[in-house]
Amino acid sequence: MAAVDTGPVSDFEQVAAPLRGELLAHSYRMLGSWHEAEDAVQETYLRGWRAWDGFEERSSVRTWLHRIATNVCLNAARDRGRRALPSGIGAPTDDVDGQPDVLPPQTWIEPFAGDRADLRLALVAAMQTLPPAQRAVLLLRDVLAFPAAEVAEMMDMSVAAVKSSLQRARARLTEVDFGPDDVVEPSSPQARRLLDAYVTAFETANVDALMAVLRVDVRLELLPNRRWFAGVAGCSRVFAMAVGRPGDWRMDRVIVNGQPGVTAHLHGQPFGIAVLDARQDGIASVTVFGDPALVRRFTAGASRV
Structure with a gap:
């Protein structure tokens, strides 16, 4: 990602405002929570504003603010357990009639517009399995493309320590299948076809049409429920109970987490939002966030498909 050209450093708000989106996305990847990321960015800007008079331009404003944001996120991550998706904390179940096992909101990764x-x-979930410092190094180097020397200064580490930490983080992520080759972009014709089929199936209560676009190994996660389902047989039973009658559901298409x-x-x-993992051969997973507040949030801030 190219650095932002801020020009002469004179006014904090003027030079910092264009970086807010980048800082928010970085904080979200670090914390797995949209609202915690917003809190982190607010704290970053507050600290930056207070320290502005002492900023000596020994680094770019972008580097300086990312250093502040990373430290804010590291402090936040140390104060609580990691967030996860249900598939990251337990085995699937085939008991569709079992009692829900609902965990508190701070347990789960949140969706992001x-x-x-x-x-x-999947990538954000994989990031949460890394120790916070490794997570920060990986994001600063591989996502934001800061040079190793700058990351070392931002993290108060040696360059050798940064390289070692990055190597361990990359090795850990190779164990997690978060970036398969057959993922399709949300704007692609295939993704649109799968999304249209999903929406139409729910709005017309057509379970068979939905089954036709699910992969055999489909995964269904229903947050805040800890229980999740794997395989088309188990998932189809849950979907059959969920679709109800024609007209029960109304859905608007959005882009969530690049999906x-x-x-x-x-x-x-x-009701909430659903995120589809669209592949060349069908829908590989559906992650449902049953939180009505997300509908209002994504209606205001999400991109449309």
Whole structure:
């Protein structure tokens, strides 16, 4: 990602404002939470504003603010456990009639209104398995493309330590299948076809049409429920109970975490959002966030498919 040309450093708000989106996405990747990321960016700007008079331009404003933001996120990450998706904390179940196992909101990774591939849910979930310092080094080097020497200064580490930490982080991520080759972009014809089929199936209560676009190894996660389902047989039973009658659901297409998704209304009331993992041969996973507040948030801030 190219550095932002801020020109002569004179006014903090003028030079810092264009970096907010980048800082927010970085904080989200670090923390796995949209609202925690916004808090981190607010704290970053507050610290930056307070320290502005002492900024000596020994680095770019972009580097300086990312250093502040990274430290804010590291402090936040140390104060709580890691966030995850249900598939990251337990085995799937085939008991569709079992009691829900609902965990508190701070347990889960939250969705994010962004269209970049490096915001995909699987990648953000994989990031959360790394120790916070390794996570920061990986993001600063591989996502934001800061040179190793700058990352060393930002993290108060030696260049050798940065390289070692990056190597360990990359090795850990190779163990996690977060970036398969057959993922399709949300704007591609295939992704649009799969998303249209998903929406139409729910709005017309056509379970067979939905089954036709699911992969055999499809995964279904229903946050805030810890229980999740793997395989078309188990998932189809859950979907069959969920679709209801024609007209029960209304869905609007959005882009979530660089993936096709929907905001969903049930019986006219906000329900939550669903994120699809669209592949060349069908839908590989559906992650449902059953939080009505997300409908309002994504209606205001998400990109449309």
